[in-house]
Amino acid sequence: MxxxxxxxxxxxxxxxxxxxxxxxxxxxxxxxxxxxxxxxxxxxxxxxxxxxxxxxxxxxxxxxxxxxxxxxxxxxxxxxxxxxxxxxxxxxxxxxxxxxxxFPNILSSQVPLDKDNVEERNWGKIPSFDFKPRDHQRLGEELGILDFKRAAKVAGSGFVFCRDLGARLERALINFMLDLHLSQGYREILPPFMTNRAAATGTGQLPKFQDELYCCEKDDYYLVPTAEVPVTNLHRDEVLKEEDLPLSYVAYTPCFRREAGASGKKVQGIIRQHQFNKVELVKFTTPQTSYEELEKLLSDAEEVLKRLELAYRVVRLSASELGFSAAFGYDIEVWVPSQEKFLEISTCSDYEDFQARRASIKYRSSKRGNTHYVHTLNGSGLAVGRTVVAILENFQDSKGEVTIPQVLRSYMNGVARIEKG
RNA sequence: GGAGGGGUGUCCGAAUUGGCAAGGAGCCGGUCUUGAAAACCGGUGAAAGGUAGCGAUACCCGUCUGGGUUCGAGUCCCAGCCCCUCCGCCA
Structure with a gap:
């Protein structure tokens, strides 16, 4: 606001x-x-x-x-x-x-006003294959680790069963990401997966994006579309101490999105789902340090892809691509071989005082000092489902089997490959 | 889900039959002391908002939230939220 x-x-x-x-x-x-x-x-x-x-x-x-x-x-x-x-x-x-x-947030002066995002940098080597790489959906189904058909029976389209090593891979990624971010100085939060109306309004989902949220009408509860909602609202209606800032949190949650209006576009596999897992980074800072902290947050998220050895690029979001509540932001995009393009896997945003004003989150500079609004920041670190897409596709071989990145193996009881049969 | 008790400042805690929201603790300053504590003296304290003004300031609002009754509500009435106790149900 x-x-x-x-x-x-x-x-x-x-x-x-x-x-x-x-x-x-x-x-x-x-x-x-x-x-x-x-x-x-x-x-x-x-x-x-x-x-x-x-x-x-x-x-x-x-x-x-x-x-x-x-x-x-x-x-x-x-x-x-x-x-x-x-x-x-x-x-x-x-x-x-x-x-x-x-009204949406102001635009930071660094936001490109053209329609297109601006590439900041890229990392890693785009893999080349001497065969036609399969897409993740085919890989997942052939390996028996992704089951869309039965998910449609049980829930509907836009859901998936992860099975066996697929489920294990998902869980390994969550733990790997949480551990990595803990080592970067974030504090771990496991928040409620539903919030009340006030919380959803505080971060900007309501009233404008009502259609995007799953709502339990009877109780006026909203399933979280991202951990940003419960974690940012952790400090709603509070006055924080300046010496405690910045506060950095990492939280895993499933995310629930109705994707209203997106159903026309056919997006394959697990790239766009009504439920997906995400590890989220959230920071509360003073206005003076917020952009500095955003750069750190971005590189903390990038570190996940570096350790997984996945090629990616970072783009600066243009005015038309930037989220409603954000004043400035980057996308991290990972390479997807079957599509031969980069796919968004994280958005790192600085909201400045936009959310803080809605949610009334302030800090006091000294003991008797005035209160000011904090700046809030967040970014995915990372979207887990899309990371699975990248791993399956980038590390596949001609037989359609997949090698597990080194850093994940200790999270999977030493499993190094997902094989058929 | 049922029955009862509660929510007032940073914290504790009063407010009679409805009539300017006590008093402590804390915090800040001082006296005393080699220094500190204690004691004593003085000050501070009801957020955040909003309206007018360049501003000092004045006013509105403000006792969990939202309505109502009233000239006037912390106090009376209705609805809701949260906490506690007991009963029921439950992983």
Whole structure:
């Protein structure tokens, strides 16, 4: 959420941001409601001030057992006026707030305004095969480690059973990633996999992306679409100590996404699922260090691919590709041989104070210092399902069998290959 | 799921028949002391917001949340959230 006063004072900047992001929002209507809100607020406050004074006077008169009938009669009318005005004021306040919640974050000056992302760097050697590489879906089914058919029976399309070494590989990756990030100084969190409405609003999923979330309507709970939601909300409505910052967390969760609107596009295999596993990195920082911490977070995520020896590249996200809540961000993309292109496997974003303002997460600079909003950052470290895709495809041989990366073997009881039969 | 108790500042904790939200602890400063503790004196403390103003400041809001009654609500009424105790169910 942007600051109300800031938007009012920087309307043209906001207009530019909306245009660059391709977001439609009626700024004029917003300004109109804000003006009404301020007018009614002034009026109602004036009346309330009078009410407070008179009410005090009535109290004094009564305590001396004198009559206050005249005053009370006058006050009855005043109370009626206040009630009407207050209703208008509250209504306008709500409208203004609703508008604010639908405005996307500002863009950092480093964000490319062109349509395309900008490649920052790449790492590793793109593998060449002397046979036609299979895609991960075929590999997984032929090896008997991915079962889409039965998942469709049990849940529906967009789900998968991982079986035997497929399940083991998934679990090994989760543990490998968690251990790696622990060694990089992150603290481990295992959060709730459902959150309430306030939490989903705090990180920006609601109200705008309602359709993306699975909702347990009866209880108004939302299945987490990413660990970012519960972990960022860990400190909602808190004032942190500056000396405790930055706070760095790593959390594994399954992620649940409805992928509404994406169903038209046929995406094969486990690349786009309604449920997938992810290890997420989350940081709370001061404004001064947030971009520095983002670079660290990015390289901490990259380290996963380096150790797995998977070729990847890092791109800087353009205004149109950047997420609603993010002010700046990178994607890490891993090489997928069957498609002969890079596939997004992590997004590392700096939200600046956008989420902190929505979720009210602040820090106090010194003992008696003022409070300021923290900056929140996060990035996948990494999406586990897509890492499986990369491993299967990059390390396959002509028989369709797969070699397990060295670093994972200790997590798989020494298994070095996934073979047929 | 059923029955009961509770939620007030950083913490503890009062507030009568509805009438300016006590008092402690803490924190800050001081006296005393070689230094500290203790004691004593003074100060501070109800967040965050919002409105007006260049600003000092003034006002609104503010006792878990949202409504209601009332001239006026920490207090009365309704709904909800959270915590505790007991019963039931349960991996």
């Amino acid at each position: 942007l600051g109300l006063k800031w938007v009012r004072d920087n309307v043209e900047t906001v207009r530019e941001i909306l245009a660059a992001r391709g977001v439609k929002a009626d700024l004029d209507k917003f300004l109109d409601w804000d003006e009404k809100r301020r007018k009614w607020t002034q009026e109602v406050e004036k009346l309330k001030h009078r009410q407070n004074l008179y009410s005090k006077k009535i109290g004094e008169l009564k305590s001396r057992s004198q009559s206050a009938e005249d005053l009370i009669e006058e006050m009855q009318q005043l109370a009626g006026e206040i009630k009407d005005l207050e209703k208008k004021r509250k209504d306008s306040e709500e409208r203004v707030k609703d508008f604010l919640l639908t």
